[in-house]
Amino acid sequence: MAYEKEKQVAIAAATLAAKLCEQVRADIPQAIEKKDKSPVTVADFGAQAIVCQALATAFPDDPIVGEEDATELRKPEMAATLTKVTNYVQALLPDATSEDITNWIDRGNGKVSPRYWTLDPIDGTKGFLRQDQYAVALALVENGEVKGGVLACPAMSFDGGTTGALYVAVRGEGATMLPLSGGEPQPLKVVTSDNVANFRFVESVEAAHGDQSRQNAIAQAAGITTESVRVDSQAKYGIVASGKAALYLRLPSPKYPDYRENIWDHAAGAIVVEEAGGRVTDMFGKPLNFADGSKMIDNRGVVVSNGPIHDKVIAALADN
Ligand code: AMP
Numbered sequence: 001m002a003y004e005k006e007k008q009v010a011i012a013a014a015t016l017a018a019k020l021c022e023q024v025r026a027d028i029p030q031a032i033e034k035k036d037k038s039p040v041t042v043a044d045f046g047a048q049a050i051v052c053q054a055l056a057t058a059f060p061d062d063p064i065v066g067e068e069d070a071t072e073l074r075k076p077e078m079a080a081t082l083t084k085v086t087n088y089v090q091a092l093l094p095d096a097t098s099e100d101i102t103n104w105i106d107r108g109n110g111k112v113s114p115r116y117w118t119l120d121p122i123d124g125t126k127g128f129l130r131q132d133q134y135a136v137a138l139a140l141v142e143n144g145e146v147k148g149g150v151l152a153c154p155a156m157s158f159d160g161g162t163t164g165a166l167y168v169a170v171r172g173e174g175a176t177m178l179p180l181s182g183g184e185p186q187p188l189k190v191v192t193s194d195n196v197a198n199f200r201f202v203e204s205v206e207a208a209h210g211d212q213s214r215q216n217a218i219a220q221a222a223g224i225t226t227e228s229v230r231v232d233s234q235a236k237y238g239i240v241a242s243g244k245a246a247l248y249l250r251l252p253s254p255k256y257p258d259y260r261e262n263i264w265d266h267a268a269g270a271i272v273v274e275e276a277g278g279r280v281t282d283m284f285g286k287p288l289n290f291a292d293g294s295k296m297i298d299n300r301g302v303v304v305s306n307g308p309i310h311d312k313v314i315a316a317l318a319d320n
């Protein structure tokens with residue numbers, strides 16, 4: 001099996017990070033505001049520390065492009081926050097010191113390279129704070145192509161039962177889903193048009209992360225007649241990959257016309273959907289560019305589909 005070690009390390013790392021997030025979530029996390037005004041929590045820092053520690057041990061030469069960095073956390077006025085992060089990490093890695101933790105977090109300052117990992121320690125922090133969906137998203141990229149991806153979604157129900165789902169994909173080997181607590185992986189397959197109940201579309205809960213009125217119009221033009229299902233984070237990719245929706249639309253918000261998508265918000269989700277038989281492009285039908293930098297500067301919006309409706313969606317976007 002290709003990338004077997006990468007896959008096992010990524011699964012273990014994302015699962016452990018998800019455990020930390022769930023502990024923080026049970027304690028009711030508070031938001032800290034970042035310079036760009038977006039929220040971060042002790043769990044974002046703790047999850048990044050855990051994943052970077054695991055990757056540093058298994059693949060010491062691989063750069064990691066992560067969302068967070070420890071610059072603010074090292075400041076004296078953040079000492080109480082760093083102590084909290086340290087306590088959560090130590091519950092899982094007892095020997096970790098605060099210094100280890102800030103160093104691990106800063107391993108996430110790597111650059112996009114011929115081979116690198118990209119990590120969103122908590123994708124959907126706003127959902128996490130609302131006790132809704134969020135994901136630990138980790139992907140391996142080689143020569144601009146995502147080769148493997150893991151999405152841990154602790155708030156996602158698995159087959160309507162156990163809470164916590166793990167989506168896993170390796171290029172050319174399909175995508176699977178298993179309970180986050182462990183179990184038999186089940187193959188993932190996107191939906192076909194005869195499954196009327198699941199032929200719906202997903203979009204962000206946060207209106208400012210897209211263009212909900214245009215998304216609705218485009219979905220209708222592609223033949224989807226029901227209202228959207230609104231979900232935070234890359235859990236949306238998991239929903240499309242598992243055939244629970246045919247389409248995920250993320251069109252540029254009219255409020256932020258210059259926004260560019262981050263690689264860590266899409267790499268893991270994209271391979272999960274592609275390996276489940278679906279398609280992922282930007283709104284013009286261009287492949288997402290994971291080769292050049294942490295922002296996908298030459299892509300606009302994201303379209304994720306079951307495959308057969310993709311061209312119709314791109315055509316509708318050109319017309320509307
Ligand atoms: P979601 O939960 O799907 O709404 O996506 C959460 C992600 O949206 C965060 O990780 C942010 O990186 C990203 N984000 C922040 N602002 C915007 C924006 N204006 N447009 C699109 N995505 C954004």
Ligand code: MG
Nearest residue numbers: 120123124265
């Ligand atoms: Mg994110």
